[in-house]
Amino acid sequence: MSAVGRLTVPTEGPGLYEVTNEVLGWVRSTGSESGLCTLFVQHTSASLLVQENADPSASRDLETWMERLVKEGDPLFTHTTEGPDDMPAHVRSALTATSLSIPVWDGRLALGTWQGIFLWEHRRDRRERSIALHLGQ
Numbered sequence: 665m666s667a668v669g670r671l672t673v674p675t676e677g678p679g680l681y682e683v684t685n686e687v688l689g690w691v692r693s694t695g696s697e698s699g700l701c702t703l704f705v706q707h708t709s710a711s712l713l714v715q716e717n718a719d720p721s722a723s724r725d726l727e728t729w730m731e732r733l734v735k736e737g738d739p740l741f742t743h744t745t746e747g748p749d750d751m752p753a754h755v756r757s758a759l760t761a762t763s764l765s766i767p768v769w770d771g772r773l774a775l776g777t778w779q780g781i782f783l784w785e786h787r788r789d790r791r792e793r794s795i796a797l798h799l800g801q
Contacts, residue, residue: 667694669797671703675785678731680715680723684780687797688773694799697771704763704796709753709786711760712795717780730756730786753786760784768799 669690673681691701705712716722734755741751764781767774775781783793 665696666699666798666800667696668799669694671795671797673783673793673795675710675783675787675791675793677788677790678785679727680713680782680784682717682780682782683795684717684773684775687781690797691768691773691799692771696768696799696801699768699799699801701766701768701773702763702798702800703766703781704798705783706794706796707757707791709750709757710791710793711757711762711784711786712764713760713782713784714764714766714775714779715782716778717782718778723782726784730759734759747788749786749788756784756786 671683671686671690673683675681687701687703703712715726734752736748736752743751783795785791785793
């Protein structure tokens, strides 16, 4: 058996938005006890990651590190039609992941104790991001 779904995540600008509970709720709604849950963000300026969800300073430190690594206004960027944050967002997305695969055991995501699933928004404006979900055997 396999199942498909979609998760919509409203964002308020750059940062990590935890979606663990939403994904777990969807997995439970499928009735599947085991399989592989695949998530795919359908955008070129956002990404997905598994990261610590116990201490918010971990997310802040990641965001600060990424801002330092890929700066807005870099003179190398020629793709600027959609604003100064657009090309840096594409680079940040390229450096991270646009999909995740997480095993499902006993109807639960096989995440570690401090692991959560996050959408990483790389643009400054409010957005609605879509994550395609698939659970297969």
